[in-house]
Amino acid sequence: MEKWLGSGKILRFLPMIGMMAAIFVAASLPGRLLPFLRYHNLDKICHALAYAALAASCLFAFHPLSRKHPFLASLLVISICLGYGFAEEAYQSLIPRRVTDSRDVMADLLGATIVVVGRQLSLLRKKPK
Numbered sequence: 001m002e003k004w005l006g007s008g009k010i011l012r013f014l015p016m017i018g019m020m021a022a023i024f025v026a027a028s029l030p031g032r033l034l035p036f037l038r039y040h041n042l043d044k045i046c047h048a049l050a051y052a053a054l055a056a057s058c059l060f061a062f063h064p065l066s067r068k069h070p071f072l073a074s075l076l077v078i079s080i081c082l083g084y085g086f087a088e089e090a091y092q093s094l095i096p097r098r099v100t101d102s103r104d105v106m107a108d109l110l111g112a113t114i115v116v117v118g119r120q121l122s123l124l125r126k127k128p129k
Contacts, residue, residue, distance in 0.1 A: 009064060015057040020084060023050050027088050030096045047104050048111030051081050055112035059119055070123060074116045081112035 026046075058077040059066065066073035085108035093100040 012063065013061045016054070016061045019050070019054040019057045023054065023084070023088060024091075026050070027092050027098075028095060030098070044103060044107040047085075047107035048114075050111070051085060051108040052111035052115045054084065055081050055115040059116070070120065074120060077116055078109075078112055082109055085109065 055077050058080055059073070062073045062076060065076070082105070085105045088108075089100045089102075089105055092098045
């Protein structure tokens with residue numbers, strides 16, 4: 001534990017925790033405050049963007065792991081985002097005038113996957129030949 005605290009590695013998790021908190025706050029808003037999200041699938045775009053940001057913050061948090069095991073780190077990030085997406089939808093079902101929608105979880109997964117795949121492709125391009 002001292003190794004993590006002394007090296008500042010624990011601080012790498014703050015952006016991830018911040019994104020999770022922001023998503024939780026947004027999920028806590030009653031549906032009557034968000035009527036504009038029903039138009040043009042704007043809610044799906046918001047889900048994808050939020051989870052893309054969450055995936056980016058998770059990649060930052062797990063950067064030390066991704067150096068040694070990039071595929072494992074990517075799987076971990078996708079799993080965290082997907083698990084948090086399911087938890088968010090379950091929580092949202094308890095909020096007045098909010099509904100659970102499996103398409104929201106798919107948008108979450110899409111946003112996270114785009115960031116993770118983009119990161120993996122950028123790593124492949126940087127590898128020396």
